[in-house]
Amino acid sequence: METSSSSEQLLYGPEDPSLLNLQKHHISHKLMKEGTTQVFKVRRTESKTWDVEIHENVRYWLDVFGFKGVIDCGKPMKVDNELITALIERWRPETHTFHLPIGETTITLEDVQAIWGLRADGRVFTGRDYHDNFSDWTSKCRDLLGWIPDTSTETKQGGLLMTALINQTRMPLGDDLPMYVYIQRARIHALILLGGLILPDTTGCKVPFMWLNGLGDPEEVKNISWGSAALAYLYHYLCEASMDKRKELGGPMMLLQLWAWERMPTLRPAFIGPVVHEPYTPCGARWKGTTQIGNAPRHSVEHYRDQISLIRPGQFIWTPYAHCILPDYCNDVTGCSLCETYLVCWAYVEAHEPGRG
Template sequence: MTDNRSPEDPSVLYLQATHMSSNVSSSTVDDIVKVRRSDNLIWKLFTDNYVHNRVIAYLNHMGFYGVLECGSQVYDNHLITALVERWRRETHTFHFTCGEATITLEDVSIIWGLPIDGEAVTGVDVSNKVEEWQHICLDMLGFLPASKYLKGGHLSMTALYDHCMSNLVTDDTSEVDVVKFTCCIALMIIGGIMLPDYQGGSARLIFLQLLRDIDTVKSYSWGSAVLAFLYRELCNASRIEKTTIAGPLYILQIWAWSRIKCVNPDPDLDGLTLGLPPVDPDAFIPISLYGARWKIEFSYTYSPTHSIRIIRDSLDRMNNNEFNWVVYQKNDIDVKTITDSYDNKI
C-alpha cells in the first residue's frame, strides 16, 4: 500500500479509482461517513419497560432477543469511516497493515446469537397498493396504519411504536394479540437494527412473509442475511461519492472493539474479560451473549473516538500483535453456552 490505503498493485484491487480512499486529501481529510440509524423508538420501548415478558419469551423463541440483549450504543462515525476506507469491494475484507480481516458468520452468531444455518432469508418483493398493505398489517400486526405511514412497501417506525404504546401487552392479553404485538416488535428489530436501509425510520413489509408462522421464524438463517446486508452496505459506502451508511453497524463496531486494540474504548477491557453474571440455565433468558459484554458505560478516556485522523494513524501503525485474531475461546463458558444453545435450536 503506497499510503496504507491505496494499492501498489491495481490488478487485484482494481476499483481504486472509485474507492473513497482515493479521495482523501487536505480538503477532505476530516470528512466522515455518517451512520443512518432507525432504532431509537425500539430502544425507547425497552428502556421504558413497555414490553411484557410474554413478548420477550416469543422474541427469544423467534431467535431475536439476543439482538436486544446487546443493547444500544452511540455509533462512532469516525471509527466506522476509518473501517469503510479500508474495506475493499473486490475481496470483502478490511485491508490493514498487518493483514486482511473481515467480520464472519461466527462473529454474527456469537455477538448477536443469530442462527447462521437454515432457510435463506428471501422473498418476493411485491408492489402492493397501500390498501393491500394496510390489510396485511391488520391481519399480521393487529392494526390498520394510516396511508401516510406507508411508502413503497415500507412502514413507518412511528406507526409501529404508536400502535405498541396504545396496545401494551398485559397478563390478560389474549395469546393472538400477544403474537401480533410480538410481530410488531420483531419487524422493528429487523428493520431498525438487523437490516436497516437508507429509507431511515421505517421497516420493509416484505419481512412479514417470514413472520407469519412464529414457530418457523428461528429456522431462517438470519445471521447470514445480516452479514450479507452488512457487506453490501460497506461496499456501497466505500464508493467515492457516498457520505452516509446504513446497515447493522453496531455489530461491526463490537467486532472492531473486540479485535483492534487501538480502537478499544478502554485498554483495560477486552472481549474475553468483560464481566457478565454466570449463565443460569433456569433463568428466563439463559444465554449470556458475547455482544452483551459491551453493554456498559465507557469513559472513552484512552480511545481515539471522534477523531478520524487519529484512528487512521493508529490503523496505519497497527502491527500484527495489536490485532486480536482469535477472540472467541471455545472453552469460555459464555461462548460455549451460546454456540451449544443455538446449535441445538437450529
C-alpha cells in the same frame, strides 16, 4: 495497503492492482488525492424501543423468532461514525475484507453469532417484494400485527414508520390474552429491531412492508438465518460506501463497531469501569455501559486512521471468543460459519469467504 500518519495523506495504493482493480473508484483514492474524506453518518433508530417493557409472553416469541441474543445485549451504545469511516477506508469490495498492516481480515458469520446471537444456519430471509396494491399491505398488517396503520401518518414510501411501530409497543398487554396477540406484538418488536438496528436502510425512519412476508408463520420465522441477512446487508453498505456511492449508511454498523472493539483493543474507547463478559450472554452484552466516545481530540477519523496504520500482529485478536462462555444460541454447532457461500437478504447477494479473515 499502507498508510502514513494522520498529518499526511495516504501514500500508497494496492501493490498489485490486478486483484484490487477498483482502486480508481475507491474512497482511498480520493483520500490520497485530497488528504481527507467525509465522515459517514450511520442510521440507527431503534433506541427508543428499549425504554418499553416487553411482556414475558412477547419475549418468549421473540426468543423463538431468533432475537434472544439481541434482546439480551440490550440498548447498544452510541454509534462511532468516525471509527466506522476509518474502517470503510480499509474495506475492499473486491475481497470483502479489510486490508490492514497485519493482513486481511473480515467480519464473518461466527462474529455475528457470537456478538449478537443471530442464527448463522437456517433459511434465507427473502421472498416476494410487493403486493399489487396498498390495501393488500394494510390487510397483512391487520392479520400479522393486529393493527391497521393510518396511511397518512404511519406509513411512508412502501414502509411502516418506526415511530408508529414504537407507539404500538407502548400499548400495555394483559396476561390472559390469546396467544396470537403476543405473536403479533412480537412481530412488531421484530420489525423495530430489523429496521432500526439489524437491517436499517438509509432512511432511518421506516421498515419496508415487504419484510412482513417473511414474518408470517412462526414455525418458519424461527428457522430464518438472521445472521446471514445481517452480514449480507453489512457487506452491501460497506461496499457501496467504500466506492463513494453513499453519504449516509444503512446496515448493521453497530455490529461492525462491536467487532472492531472485540478484535482491535487500540480502537476501543475509554470505559468507565471494567469490560467483563458475563457467562452465558452474547459478547455484545459486555459493551454496555458508559464510554468516553466523543471526547476530543482523541475522537476523530485521523486518530482511528493512525491507530489502524500502527496495528501490529500482537495487537489484533484473532480468537476473541475463545475464552468466553457463550449460550448455546451463540455457538455454531453446524460449522456453517466456515462455509464459503453466498449471503442473501432480499435483493442483496454477497460472497462469504471466511478463509480470508
